[in-house]
Amino acid sequence: MVTLDLMERKRAQEVLERSVARFAALIEHGRDVITIVDADIALLYASPAYERVFGYHSAELIGKPLGVTLHPEDRERVTSILSCLVADRGAVRNLECRFAHADGTWRYGEVTFVNRLDDPAVLGIICTTRDVTERVEAAARLVHQALHDALTGLPTRSLVMDRLATALARTARANDVVAVLFCDLDAFKVVNDSFGHEGGDRVLIEVAHRFTRELRGADTVARTGGDEFVVVCEGLSGVEESTALAAHVRDIVEEPIVFDDFETAVSVSIGIVTVAGSEASTADPLTLLRNADAAMYRAKRGGRARWVLFDESLVSAATCRRGLESELRRALVADEFVLHYQPIYDLNDDTIVGVEALLRWDNPTRGLLQPHEFIGLAEETGLIVPIGTWVLRQACNQMRRWACEVRWPGWMSVNFSGRQVAEPGLASAVNEILAASGLNADLLRLELTETALLRAGHAAAVELGAVRKLGVHVGMDDFGTGYASLTNLQQLPIDFLKIDRSFVITLTRGGKMRDNGNAIVAAVAQIGQTLDLETIAEGVETEEQAKLLREYGCPYGQGYQFARPAPANEIAKLLTAPNFLPPGAGDFAAWSSS
Numbered sequence: 001m002v003t004l005d006l007m008e009r010k011r012a013q014e015v016l017e018r019s020v021a022r023f024a025a026l027i028e029h030g031r032d033v034i035t036i037v038d039a040d041i042a043l044l045y046a047s048p049a050y051e052r053v054f055g056y057h058s059a060e061l062i063g064k065p066l067g068v069t070l071h072p073e074d075r076e077r078v079t080s081i082l083s084c085l086v087a088d089r090g091a092v093r094n095l096e097c098r099f100a101h102a103d104g105t106w107r108y109g110e111v112t113f114v115n116r117l118d119d120p121a122v123l124g125i126i127c128t129t130r131d132v133t134e135r136v137e138a139a140a141r142l143v144h145q146a147l148h149d150a151l152t153g154l155p156t157r158s159l160v161m162d163r164l165a166t167a168l169a170r171t172a173r174a175n176d177v178v179a180v181l182f183c184d185l186d187a188f189k190v191v192n193d194s195f196g197h198e199g200g201d202r203v204l205i206e207v208a209h210r211f212t213r214e215l216r217g218a219d220t221v222a223r224t225g226g227d228e229f230v231v232v233c234e235g236l237s238g239v240e241e242s243t244a245l246a247a248h249v250r251d252i253v254e255e256p257i258v259f260d261d262f263e264t265a266v267s268v269s270i271g272i273v274t275v276a277g278s279e280a281s282t283a284d285p286l287t288l289l290r291n292a293d294a295a296m297y298r299a300k301r302g303g304r305a306r307w308v309l310f311d312e313s314l315v316s317a318a319t320c321r322r323g324l325e326s327e328l329r330r331a332l333v334a335d336e337f338v339l340h341y342q343p344i345y346d347l348n349d350d351t352i353v354g355v356e357a358l359l360r361w362d363n364p365t366r367g368l369l370q371p372h373e374f375i376g377l378a379e380e381t382g383l384i385v386p387i388g389t390w391v392l393r394q395a396c397n398q399m400r401r402w403a404c405e406v407r408w409p410g411w412m413s414v415n416f417s418g419r420q421v422a423e424p425g426l427a428s429a430v431n432e433i434l435a436a437s438g439l440n441a442d443l444l445r446l447e448l449t450e451t452a453l454l455r456a457g458h459a460a461a462v463e464l465g466a467v468r469k470l471g472v473h474v475g476m477d478d479f480g481t482g483y484a485s486l487t488n489l490q491q492l493p494i495d496f497l498k499i500d501r502s503f504v505i506t507l508t509r510g511g512k513m514r515d516n517g518n519a520i521v522a523a524v525a526q527i528g529q530t531l532d533l534e535t536i537a538e539g540v541e542t543e544e545q546a547k548l549l550r551e552y553g554c555p556y557g558q559g560y561q562f563a564r565p566a567p568a569n570e571i572a573k574l575l576t577a578p579n580f581l582p583p584g585a586g587d588f589a590a591w592s593s594s
């Protein structure tokens with residue numbers, strides 16, 4: 001009986017020991033850190049996991065206040081919660097706080113405190129801590145990513161809207177001025193096309209860097225789209241300070257961007273909106289941003305690389321622009337575009353040597369629109385690419401008819417925008433259109449503005465070179481309005497130069513301007529001869545201008561003095577006029593009506 005009792009006790013003892021060992025193993029190897037603090041919040045016990053997770057050996061901690069293991073910012077909160085818990089026997093609390101790691105970093109812990117001060121086996125508060133650093137950091141990264149742009153690290157649109165709302169509230173109290181600058185890089189697509197997306201990204205990062213470097217700490221700079229940045233500045237003295245700021249932003253962006261392997265330059269168009277303290281409490285951030293955007297569009301249309309201050313008239317312009325944009329999208333399908341043609345004359349014998357195709361939009365409600373009313377918009381929206389293809393096809397077909405049916409031996413000039421040459425596969429597209437129309441390549445000329453040619457990067461220059469290999473002539477339009485150097489003229493893949501109308505005008509103006517104009521035109525004609533580039537003067541309006549051009553050695557001219565742009569059938573009459581009609585040419589009346 002006694003033996004049996006002893007054996008049972010021994011077995012019970014073994015069971016107890018096993019379960020203690022099991023719990024000890026659980027505590028030792030579990031991923032949670034178990035600590036016990038006494039009623040004074042000093043550490044009584046720390047499980048071995050403490051060293052694994054926080055790097056400190058438990059012996060270093062026993063007897064110390066729990067606070068010393070916590071982040072200074074969390075100390076007061078945690079100890080005050082624990083002080084309350086001490087009085088609340090059996091209570092449980094959960095919280096999150098940062099613990100010191102022996103390597104000097106902070107770890108996030110999710111802690112459950114259970115008050116077991118009354119339990120004789122514990123006599124303390126059990127703290128079970130789980131290391132949640134990775135989860136907390138991942139969540140913080142997600143929040144940062146949502147609010148910051150991955151490429152530049154700048155705040156995104158949602159964060160800048162938030163900051164703007166805060167800035168407005170502060171401005172209302174401080175009674176100063178807050179400004180929103182909507183900045184859009186000009187022709188950024190060209191940078192991407194020239195240097196690849198990686199190059200484009202590097203340029204964006206550099207621009208973002210310049211923004212953050214130059215603006216004050218209190219200002220917010222956000223990247224709100226591909227090449228779009230929004231700056232919010234508060235505490236300004238007035239509108240003048242906002243425009244000075246915009247001018248500064250423009251200057252810093254325009255500074256050349258130099259990398260080890262390539263160099264480029266970009267400009268920026270800026271729309272500004274300002275709000276004074278008195279209006280700040282009622283201003284709506286979304287409307288402000290939209291207004292700044294409308295002002296930016298005005299800057300673009302005004303020729304880019306400039307700032308425009310918002311005023312109410314821009315609201316109706318923006319609405320009008322949106323209307324125009326959707327109409328423009330439909331216009332191609334609805335077949336509303338037409339080409340007019342303007343003859344180009346040999347200044348020495350007054351014969352027509354070529355015609356230039358000029359686009360018009362026969363809008364059902366607005367009437368016949370001129371290029372300046374819609375080409376800018378077509379470029380901004382990218383619609384210029386399909387429209388340009390239509391123009392080229394139409395012009396080639398027309399020229400083929402003139403070449404065959406009236407045997408007119410001149411050439412057809414077609415305007416191309418920078419956006420079009422930035423499209424890959426330009427040469428094959430041109431070749432295809434030539435083949436479809438049956439037109440000889442050497443009867444076609446492409447005109448690109450000076451600025452477009454200078455902005456065109458390496459890839460575009462290669463494409464233009466391929467276009468020239470087809471036999472098509474390529475030339476620089478509006479020469480004198482950009483900054484082409486002699487080196488540029490020599491290196492660009494071009495065959496002719498069109499002297500901008502603004503120089504031709506000065507030929508016959510009064511005073512010093514006249515002298516300068518004459519000198520410039522003479523020099524350009526000379527450069528043309530030296531570099532073997534044909535020169536064509538644009539906008540010749542008087543016989544006197546024509547005479548001077550002839551004297552300076554400019555061989556060709558176009559302008560109201562000779563003929564205005566007109567529909568194909570009107571021009572056909574000029575081409576088939578007796579002195580232009582080569583022997584054997586077909587009957588004009590037979591095809592002019594088609």
Ligand code: C2E
Nearest residue numbers: 358359370371391415416417539540541558559560561565
């Ligand atoms: P541009 O290529 O320099 O064309 C010459 C412009 O000068 C034409 O204006 C023409 O009508 C005008 N002009 C010609 N002679 C005179 C003159 O004696 N006096 C004055 N004051 N003006 C004269 P338009 O047709 O309004 O075209 C304006 C611009 O629009 C063109 O300038 C060209 O850059 C662009 N454009 C026209 N058609 C197209 C097109 O199909 N594609 C592209 N991308 N751009 C086009």
Ligand code: MG
Nearest residue numbers: 356415447477
């Ligand atoms: Mg032109």
Ligand code: MG
Nearest residue numbers: 477478498538
């Ligand atoms: Mg021109």
